[in-house]
Amino acid sequence: MSVIIDDTCITCDACLQNCPVNAIVDDMNNPTGESRYYIRPEKCIECVGVYDDPQCAAICPSIGCITWDMPYTKEYEEHYMNNDLYAIGTSKTGKVLSPSHREKKYREDIPLEQRGVGKEVQEEPEELEVG
């Protein structure tokens, strides 16, 4: 991926309405069975070429709910085969759409140390300096 939604999701639907590639599904269609919205890592492009930053995280009212994940590349194949966090879809011919099958775009300017489940995309507003 990409980005990932955690259990602080309040199912407000804002992210789903704003994803340019329809990578987000609601809680009723979350393939992992969790009662939260879910981002399909095999579809998410981190909004590369469309917006300046992940639009879902920018619009999400639950600060910290959507966090960075690893790039959806072969290097992180094993990470995305974790069935507790992801339910990677299959192609019409039945092939698992894993990173080995098709890598996705990701923000190369985001350092790897800033990535991983739980690494915030949204930042709190900077405090104004007084004086």
Ligand code: SF4
């Ligand atoms: S980062 Fe962009 S492409 Fe990925 S799920 Fe969010 S809105 Fe969709």
Ligand code: SF4
């Ligand atoms: S915008 Fe945030 S709180 Fe709303 S559905 Fe998406 S992840 Fe959940």
